[in-house]
Amino acid sequence: MEKKYLAGKTLDELSGIVARMGMPRFTAGQIAAWLYEKRVRNIDEMTNLSKQNREHLAAEYEIGYSVPVEEMRSVDGTVKYLFKTTSGNFVESVYIPDRDRATLCVSSQVGCKMNCYFCMTGKQGFNSQLTVREIMNQIISIPESAKLTNLVFMGMGEPLDNLDEVMTALTILTAKWGFAWSPKRITVSTIGVKRNLTRFLEETDCHLAVSLHNPFPEERLSIMPVQKAYPIADIISLLRNYDFSHQRRLSFEYIMFSGFNDSLKHAEALAKLLKGLDCRINLIRFHAIPGVNLKTSVESDMVIFRDYLNRKGFTCTIRTSRGEDIFAACGMLSTAKKGEIGNKC
Template sequence: MDRRDILELSLAELETWCAERRVARYRAGQVTAWLYQRGVRDFHEMTNVACGLRDELAASFTIGSLTLAKVSRSSDGTQKLLLRLRDGATIESVLIPDGERLTLCVSTQVGCAMGCTFCATATLGFRRHLSRAEIVEQLLLARPLATSDDPPAEPARITNVVFMGMGEPLHNYLGTVGAIETLTASWGVDFSHRRITVSTVGLVPEMQRLLAETQAQLAVSLTSVHERTRSELMPITKKYSVAQLLAACRALPLPRRKRITFEYVLLAGINDRVDDARALARALAGIRCKVNLIPFNPFPGSTLRRSDDVTVARFQDVVRRAGVHATVRESRGPDIAAACGQLVAAEERRARRESRRACDADVIADIDAAMSS
């Protein structure tokens, strides 16, 4: 019988499992404390859990399924984790230090179906959703690698989690919301909702549902307010127009001190003109928001170009002068291909090259064998 990953279960589900075996429900809380607070990977390390229950847990469940295949470390302190799933697929997580903040960027899918032209993950296509457990485990594997910059190598705590890695989080709604429950619950990782941000290309019904069912922060990848331009860059616009998306954002029931973050990837000669900045500010009028300007991070095969620093600064200034708070996201880890999907894409290209070389070697061996016979 295949064992289920225990990280898939909520506390209530684990309590039910215990009750079915006539085990006291409080034991479920002991188990989750070992899993999420202490990060154990072996049921037999749960020393305050009865020995017989530990055996039964080990017979029924696994703890996680991901393996850490590679860690790339940047000169700026950024760490990119290449994680291998049970089925052999790979995903990425990124640890990003920034002063007192240490942010973990997690993936929610293998590949992505949204097809955004400025994203390396889109070149992989969509493979599958990640489970709740596979999303949560990214944090559990990243925690031991977390260090602060000052002093170097001192253990640090991950302070923020952003759902901005591979995949569209709201396309994998159940996996994303399930992971948020485990990350924020007192029985789980016990993260503050304020420190969890979910980024979306603009799946309108799921955005509304997310804010109704969780207290996570919302980020919307906008990149252009011109219908034609955004449709070319982000095909989802053909389903939810810019007008529909912005109307939905205006109608979202935001708590008094909460605001939406709009992410805007700056692309040279496409959406980085002064007129584009003015149009952006006009379109966002009346929405409680901030804008995160993101200079494009080039990747192999893309014909898009990064806006230069002068253009980025001018764009930011125009938006700010129009009364919209705008910041520029600093590029992190360029020496380790830290942008979403780049490491997995590079690994897949390497694997294809090795496969071709192996095939060529087999062909040569067959020719040699035929000629010598």
């Protein structure tokens, strides 16, 4: 019989397992502590469970954590990890150390349905959703796991298009029986999947980052097909119904492309679009990918853009580029790995 996995199970799910197996109710909490606090790799290591209960558990289950299959280390300390999924595909996570912060960018899907023109992951097309276990495995199985201070769902895929699995992962990360992290340590990035955004906002206190990239609807549509189904104006209108002044932070991601969205006209339109919202704006340098004829903005244009928005009362920063020497653009390493395997077949 093929064994099932314990990793990614919630306390309620673990309670159901131990009840079915006739174990004491408190055993569920013990298993959760071994999975998410002590992060063991083998059921035999759960030493406060009786030997008989461990044997019963091991007959049907295994932990389910797996180490990265490949890694690339940058001169600036950034590390890109490649994980193999149950389906035989590959996803990436990126570890970014920065003084007293240690951030991990986590993937939520194999590929992506959104097909943004500038995104390498979108070029792969959509393959499958990651399970809670596969999401949590990225966090637990890197060597720097214990050092992490922050987590960003900004890797491969659209998190709000895999909402059930992502929400369960957020529960494990923030619950007392799980990681017991503050929601302030977690940011979820989205290009604006409106049908699921409300649930995310109402059921979590995690930070939100919205990928905007152009304030003009037609121009945004030319690089982000999601604009047709979920216009950015509608997303912003929805966000105005929520309070972002205390527990939760709202930010907008804005990749800057030379001659396309980096003019003062765009800065003025962006300020008008976001007027009155308590938010931050992150300006991001574009990492070139094959087959895309966009170029990153020059530094002087980014500074002019940033300074204009700051004068308008926004907190606007230019994000420091990291890992440019290790397939920095999201999806590059997994695409290369997929091609490498395909060429061997």
